[in-house]
Amino acid sequence: xxxxxxxxxxxxxxxxxxxxxxxxxxxxxxxxxxxxxxxxxxxxxxxxxxxxxxxxxxxxxxxxxxxxxxxxxxxxxxxxxxxxxxxxxxxxxxxxxxxxxxxxxx
Numbered sequence: 001x002x003x004x005x006x007x008x009x010x011x012x013x014x015x016x017x018x019x020x021x022x023x024x025x026x027x028x029x030x031x032x033x034x035x036x037x038x039x040x041x042x043x044x045x046x047x048x049x050x051x052x053x054x055x056x057x058x059x060x061x062x063x064x065x066x067x068x069x070x071x072x073x074x075x076x077x078x079x080x081x082x083x084x085x086x087x088x089x090x091x092x093x094x095x096x097x098x099x100x101x102x103x104x105x106x
Contacts, residue, residue: 002036004101010094012087014039045084052077 006016020033042048056073059065065073 005094008094008097010091012090049077
């Protein structure tokens with residue numbers, strides 16, 4: 001999958017930089033080592049969202065923010081969710097491309 005996504009130019013996953021494979025006498029190939037680019041992160045999106053949602057809700061409740069002002073506290077989370085949705089859509093566009101590649105056997 002990583003090889004395929006790298007070939008089609010999908011930039012929102014770690015790129016495949018190289019690999020070491022073994023080819024058996026029957027011609028079948030087995031990947032032994034994969035080298036991928038690093039993507040700096042601070043955990044996963046699910047836990048980040050839950051943590052920040054709890055924090056935003058606590059701020060709204062504790063400070064007694066008016067309903068119309070609550071949007072200000074939640075806007076970054078809505079924007080983040082929209083970005084995740086765009087990335088997922090881009091991934092699906094990359095995966096639905098017609099291909100003869102053996103990297104993505106369907």
